[in-house]
Amino acid sequence: xxxxxxxxxxxxxxxxxxxxxxxxxxxxxxxxxxxxxxxxxxxxxxxxxxxxxxxxxxxxxxxxxxxxxxxxxxxxxxxxxxxxxxxxxxxxxxxxxxxxxxxxxxxxxxxxxxxxxxxxxxxxxxxxxxxxxxxxxxxxxxxxxxxxxxxxxxxxxxxxxxxxxxxxxxxxxxxxxxxxxxxxxxxxxxxxxxxxxxxxxxxxxxxxxxxxxxxxxxxxxxx
Amino acid sequence: xxxxxxxxxxxxxxxxxxxxxxxxxxxxxxxxxxxxxxxxxxxxxxxxxxxxxxxxxxxxxxxxxxxxxxxxxxxxxxxxxxxxxxxxxxxxxxxxxxxxxxxxxxxxxxxxxxxxxxxxxxxxxxxxxxxxxxxxxxxxxxxxxxxxxxxxxxxxxxxxxxxxxxxxxxxxxxxxxxxxxxxxxxxxxxxxxxxxxxxxxxxxxxxxxxxxxxxxxxxxxxxxxxxxxxxxxxxxxxxxx
Numbered sequence: 479x480x481x482x483x484x485x486x487x488x489x490x491x492x493x494x495x496x497x498x499x500x501x502x503x504x505x506x507x508x509x510x511x512x513x514x515x516x517x518x519x520x521x522x523x524x525x526x527x528x529x530x531x532x533x534x535x536x537x538x539x540x541x542x543x544x545x546x547x548x549x550x551x552x553x554x555x556x557x558x559x560x561x562x563x564x565x566x567x568x569x570x571x572x573x574x575x576x577x578x579x580x581x582x583x584x585x586x587x588x589x590x591x592x593x594x595x596x597x598x599x600x601x602x603x604x605x606x607x608x609x610x611x612x613x614x615x616x617x618x619x620x621x622x623x624x625x626x627x628x629x630x631x632x633x634x635x636x637x638x639x640x641x642x643x644x645x646x647x648x649x650x651x652x653x654x655x656x657x658x659x660x661x662x663x664x665x666x667x668x669x670x671x672x673x674x675x676x677x678x679x680x681x682x683x684x685x686x687x688x689x690x691x692x693x694x695x696x697x698x699x700x701x
Numbered sequence: 702x703x704x705x706x707x708x709x710x711x712x713x714x715x716x717x718x719x720x721x722x723x724x725x726x727x728x729x730x731x732x733x734x735x736x737x738x739x740x741x742x743x744x745x746x747x748x749x750x751x752x753x754x755x756x757x758x759x760x761x762x763x764x765x766x767x768x769x770x771x772x773x774x775x776x777x778x779x780x781x782x783x784x785x786x787x788x789x790x791x792x793x794x795x796x797x798x799x800x801x802x803x804x805x806x807x808x809x810x811x812x813x814x815x816x817x818x819x820x821x822x823x824x825x826x827x828x829x830x831x832x833x834x835x836x837x838x839x840x841x842x843x844x845x846x847x848x849x850x851x852x853x854x855x856x857x858x859x860x861x862x863x864x865x866x867x868x869x870x871x872x873x874x875x876x877x878x879x880x881x882x883x884x885x886x887x888x889x890x891x892x893x894x895x896x897x898x899x900x901x902x903x904x905x906x907x908x909x910x911x912x913x914x915x916x917x918x919x920x921x922x923x924x925x926x927x928x929x930x931x932x933x934x935x936x937x938x939x940x941x942x
Binding site: 634636644648651654679683697701 | 836837839840842843846850852859867868870873874
């Protein structure tokens with residue numbers, strides 16, 4: 479299982495580097511906290527419906543994700559470690575390791591965003607299980623769709639707003655499902671069977687994006 | 702120096718079949734437009750004579766789809782063969798798709814505004830097909846932005862091809878999953894996304910089919926010309942280096 483070992487090594491390397499500086503986690507945490515605070519100010523004292531709360535939460539998460547997840551491959555270019563990584567491992571384990579790291583970061587981001595959002599905007603969560611499942615599946619789908627795109631933008635000269643431009647059209651199906659699911663979990667009396675279609679769509683989306691990324695990653699990564 | 706990394710780019714052939722095709726397209730489209738504007742129409746209450754837009758609006762959308770599929774096909778061919786002509790073809794097909802997509806969404810917005818939404822101020826109604834075509838246009842735009850952000854030719858071709866294929870992978874969701882989950886003005890909202898017997902009068906059906914074929918042919922005609930022009934431009938650039 480050298481393949482899995484390679485992926486695990488990439489994940490551990492990234493996790494260790496991240497824990498040393500905590501740059502991404504701190505930056506994303508502050509990004510989320512300040513944008514939710516902005517949302518709170520913008521809403522003012524007006525009451526907010528479940529569908530609006532769901533939309534606002536996921537817009538904040540989406541913007542935070544495209545700011546944070548683009549780093550995954552850019553840091554390799556900045557440190558000049560791309561060639562070493564290419565020598566050490568075939569393409570797929572690198573992708574899987576980076577994907578696992580991105581999923582972990584996105585998961586932390588989603589949980590932080592949801593908690594701060596709940597604290598400040600204070601929507602009533604009626605189905606906590608569904609709400610949490612949506613956050614987890616949303617993190618997997620979000621990381622699955624953006625990891626390959628972050629590998630693409632790492633090769634460009636000016637990668638500033640490029641990840642948002644490339645990923646938002648691709649993320650529309652994800653956004654549709656997660657907003658629907660979050661709205662369901664915020665209204666009373668929603669059951670799991672109401673959410674079944676969107677949950678399967680979300681799982682299918684994440685699977686499709688990850689499969690396509692695995693197939694295409696080698697062409698993006700190797701010259 | 703340049704010849705080491707590059708396969709020579711050949712101009713696609715152009716001969717008598719293409720000239721015949723040009724004449725056929727011109728005659729075919731003239732006939733389709735003639736019958737589209739002057740032909741018999743079912744004249745339903747809200748639609749009235751705007752139903753003629755069916756002959757133009759829907760085929761533009763077909764051409765967008767054809768253009769994008771050709772772009773995706775040549776992106777895949779590029780990744781497999783690494784022949785530059787496939788990159789040129791993918792780029793020009795995406796360009797044709799974008800142009801027809803913009804025309805399709807414009808005719809659609811205007812059509813809806815002056816039939817269902819007469820007397821309101823609604824231009825954008827969030828119809829799933831409208832959202833979908835907007836997303837497809839955003840993908841086309843992102844494809845060209847990505848191309849613009851990359852200097853080196855082979856890297857640009859490879860990454861653009863990868864992005865085109867990655868974006869194409871979301872198409873099943875946009876065409877099959879979302880339209881069934883949202884309310885729509887378009888036919889076939891609850892099931893098969895196509896016309897049923899109720900939606901279209903028999904005498905309109907034939908003009909519609911002819912117009913659809915005509916638009917696909919004119920899309921193909923523009924595409925083949927654009928590919929030749931672009932290949933010629935690249936050859937001139939290389940010879941002048």
